[in-house]
Amino acid sequence: MKNAFLVALLFLTSLTFAQKTTFTIKYSEQLAVYLFIENLSEHYPENVFKTEFQKSKYNSEKYKSLISKFDKLIVDYSFRFDEYPYGSKKNMQTNDLLKKNLIETNNLTDFKLRTSGLIPNQTLTDLSLCIEEFTDVYNELIYNPNKGKFEKQLEDIIKYSKDNNITDFFETGLLFYNSSWDNAIPFVAAFYPLPNSKGFTAQAFCNNFISAIQTDLNSNKDLFSVMMHETYHIVYDEQSFEVKTEIDNYFKENKSKCSNYAYQLMNEVLATALGNGYVYEKLDGKPDPGDWYNRKYINLMAKQIYPLVKEYIDQKKSMDKNFIDTYIKLYEENFPDWINELDNIMTYRYVISENEGDLRKINQLFRYRSRTEFDSEITENSINKMKNTPLTKIVIISKENSEKFKLLKNDFPELKEWKVNTNKEFANKTLLSDKSQLIIINQKDSTVDSLFKLIK
Incomplete structure (x- = not known):
């Protein structure tokens, strides 16, 4: 649980410069526990949190059952800002808002009050129960063994922020991006310890930055350059509708x-x-x-x-x-x-295929992705939806090939003169008038990954 040091520390962490945004640096136990449970999920790769848990006395049916229950909770919903140009503004994610509320409340009762309505109440109750049950586990396995080092790190980070006027970098970004920020909204950075690691994590959303920092961190300039990198994504996202247009x-x-x-x-x-x-x-x-x-x-x-x-x-x-x-x-x-280059253009992709297994194959082939959409039907409507995005467009035809290809020719003028034998397999790439690439794969017996190798 929070100790006197951390309570006192909150009074020292606000870095306010006249008429500028307030930066607050803190440790959030609630957030740390939530992310700890996430890392224990069977869907997560091996990590230091999972290692410490698996060799502990808490690796029991009670806690494994709670992890399984946590895994089943649906907490990530999203919505778009459709009036903005496509892709220029990040979708709002309820999972980000959950983390924001964990950072900015002092106990689970306040967290539930602030979060009520974002996700179903039963889900919120079950999530809060999981966090409550795992708080002592997290403190015993992760926080307390690293407490001394981490609290010293947090002091050093706060001092480094003040000494280097980190807020000025935020103001620099606002001017460069022609963006804006309401100074009544503080920017809150939450750090938590990452033992037995050579690196740190970083993520920014809403008015928050979060980072797990290795307990032997010795380069604040690396940490803060990455912190500002992530923060600049927020500054870019907050450009006005007029600027983005x-x-x-x-x-x-x-x-x-x-x-x-x-x-x-x-x-x-x-x-x-x-x-x-x-x-x-x-x-x-x-x-x-x-x-x-x-x-x-x-x-x-x-x-x-x-x-x-x-x-x-x-x-x-x-x-x-x-x-x-x-x-x-x-x-x-x-x-x-x-x-x-496929490795580049497949980062931003819209895939239409009537075989949902194709999406998994493509995700394995091109793991790095910034923006993806998928449709499981090749219809006039789905083709039009895809056509109206600037993403790389991939259509995989594996049945009724001739009819599906006719639909594509009707919608893309670039294909009007294209003569192909739909009884034979092929993979073709065409640069469209919107300067995105259209990839058409005509599939018979070969696998999708082997057909991608045919693309010139």
Whole structure:
């Protein structure tokens, strides 16, 4: 349970700068326990929390039954902001709101009161019971053995934040993205210990950042550059409807064949350029000489755009049409082949297949994905829904092949003159007028993964 140190610490963690956003750094026991139970799920890969639990006295039928009950709880619902340009604003996730409420309440009664209505009451009651039952387990196995180190880390993180005016980086992002933030809404970062690990986790949502930090963390600049990277996703998400519409139009009006896939990549690229590039350089005095992101498309494009990002920040300018056009030009001049690389374009995908097993196969083939949609029927309606997105479009035809192909030809002018034998297997890729790729797979006997290898 919370001790006197942590209660006192909450009075020291608000970093307020005149007329700027308040940053609060804290430990949330409720959140830590919730994420601890998540990590014990059989659906999660092996991890330090699962290891400690499995070798403990708590690895009993009582607690395994609670984990199973937790696994069955449906707590993740979502809704879109349909008036915004497609993909420009993150879907609202109830799971994010649950974590937000766990961070920002002091006990489970308050949590239930604030969360009532987001998920069914019975689900909320069962979830709260699981957290209550596992609190002592978590403290005995994870928190208490690491308490001394973690509390010292938290003190160091708070001091580092104040010494380096972290709030200023938030303000820099607001100006660059031409975004806004109500200063009455504090930004709350919640940390919790991650023993026996060489890295840390990071996630941001709503007005929160959460991170599990290794107990021997020795580089606050790495932690804070990643923290700001994730925070910049929120800043980007909070751009006004008018700003997002303008940006969407800049990309659509640009004549480059690369503009669509450059757009799909931009959110992650800019968060990397600002967080792992600009913030890191400010904190360390020099740029990070290593990779800024563990995915080549994001890493290379972030480094390519970084000088322009710095120029805009130094001149206190917001991203504008000139920035977008230059960004697209740099993408096209330096990486023109990326719009044909499956590993890149399959990151953003809309799959239509009447065999739901195909989706699992595609997810295995292309594990990295930013945005995905799926439809299990090839109809006029499903094709139109897919057509109206900027995603890579994949249609897998495995029955009534000739009729299904006719539907596609009617909807995509690019296929009008295309003559194919639907009695034979093939896999074809076509760049559409919206600058997204359309992949059509005509399947007879071969597996989907083998047919993807035929795509040039």
